[in-house]
Amino acid sequence: MQRLTKFFRNVVREMKKVSWPKRRELTRYTITVVSTVTFVAIFFAIVDLGISELIRLILE
Template sequence: MSRQALVKNQGKQRFKFIGDIIAELKKVTWPSRREATYLTTLVIVFTVVVAIILGVIDFGFSKLMNVILLR
């Protein structure tokens, strides 16, 4: 195969790939605005709660180590 034919074939493959991406995105069931907002809020709240729990545990271990090491 000549170089020009290879380049032309690669160009066709790229356009086909982009077309396939667009076709797949049309099949996706997108969440509603309300559902997306709810799930985003849920993730943020969960993240904050876990961060607080880990912070408290870290603070507790820090104090415990100070008590043990500074005895």
Template sequence: MSENVKALTKHFKDVRQELRKVHWPNRRELTLFTSMVLMAIFFIGVFFWILDSGFAGILRIILQR
């Protein structure tokens, strides 16, 4: 049991050391990256909406014949 506790303790120490190495974004970077992601989601959504509408129109034409 004590080896499990030692292993768990070592794991959390390693996690803490790795988290110190992480470059955390500042407010400006966070705002910029968030807006970029939201714009990408919006444009991809519009793209698939147009694609879906086109396929629906084609299918409607095919099924009316």
């Protein structure tokens, strides 16, 4: 039990050292991640559609 208490004390101590992003930075990072994920998802959906159509044309 003493080891567990020490562990959580160390966790609290380390969390106080963390440099948390400001609201503006967090918003910018969030927008960047969401737009990148959206772009990649659309890109791969288009590539998948293209490959599917190509295979469909070959097999017909």
